[in-house]
Amino acid sequence: MSDRSPAPGALELVQALVNTVDLESGADALDTAEGRARFGLGEPDLPAARELRESLRVTLLAHAGHPPHRTVTPLGDLLAAAPLVVAVEPADGSAALTPAGTAPLLSRVAAAVAQGLVDGTWMRLKACEAADCHWAYYDRSPAGRGRWCSMQVCGARAKMRRYRAR
Numbered sequence: 001m002s003d004r005s006p007a008p009g010a011l012e013l014v015q016a017l018v019n020t021v022d023l024e025s026g027a028d029a030l031d032t033a034e035g036r037a038r039f040g041l042g043e044p045d046l047p048a049a050r051e052l053r054e055s056l057r058v059t060l061l062a063h064a065g066h067p068p069h070r071t072v073t074p075l076g077d078l079l080a081a082a083p084l085v086v087a088v089e090p091a092d093g094s095a096a097l098t099p100a101g102t103a104p105l106l107s108r109v110a111a112a113v114a115q116g117l118v119d120g121t122w123m124r125l126k127a128c129e130a131a132d133c134h135w136a137y138y139d140r141s142p143a144g145r146g147r148w149c150s151m152q153v154c155g156a157r158a159k160m161r162r163y164r165a166r
Helices: 011-018 033-037 043-063 075-079 104-119 151-165
Strands: 084-088 095-099 125-127 136-138
Touching: 011 043, 011 104, 011 125, 011 136, 033 043, 043 075, 043 104, 043 125, 043 136, 075 104, 084 104, 095 104
Parallel strands: none
Antiparallel strands: 084 095, 125 136
16 A cells, blocks of 8 residues: 555564555455464464554554554564574674564564664554554654645545545
């Protein structure tokens, strides 16, 4: 849906996961082998991946000041189970959180969220206000008050609805 550029760094993974389903048409990229392969998922991983996706969507809606679209497991509860390790590079002493254990997607998402917190980019990853969209987008507006994934589509529809209501 969005005509915006992808989120920076590892947050692109979070954005891509949230955007695997088109709420308007119901098409879900995780239903295809190619869509699952992008995230390293197999058939047995789908329920957990979809639960993570919708928990992320609720969090991104909250970033934009919107109520949840449905009741989900809180993102913090899911990420608490993500195994991460601190990897330290011997050559220069730099450190990074990296996935560990048996839940690679969950751990990669947790590492991306942690990196976004450190970078100050996490709160700018948002979900579109439009109820039939909720597409994830990275808000690059100067004030950080973007409301729609696309001003040309979702923003224009919302403004037209308000205009017609008057």
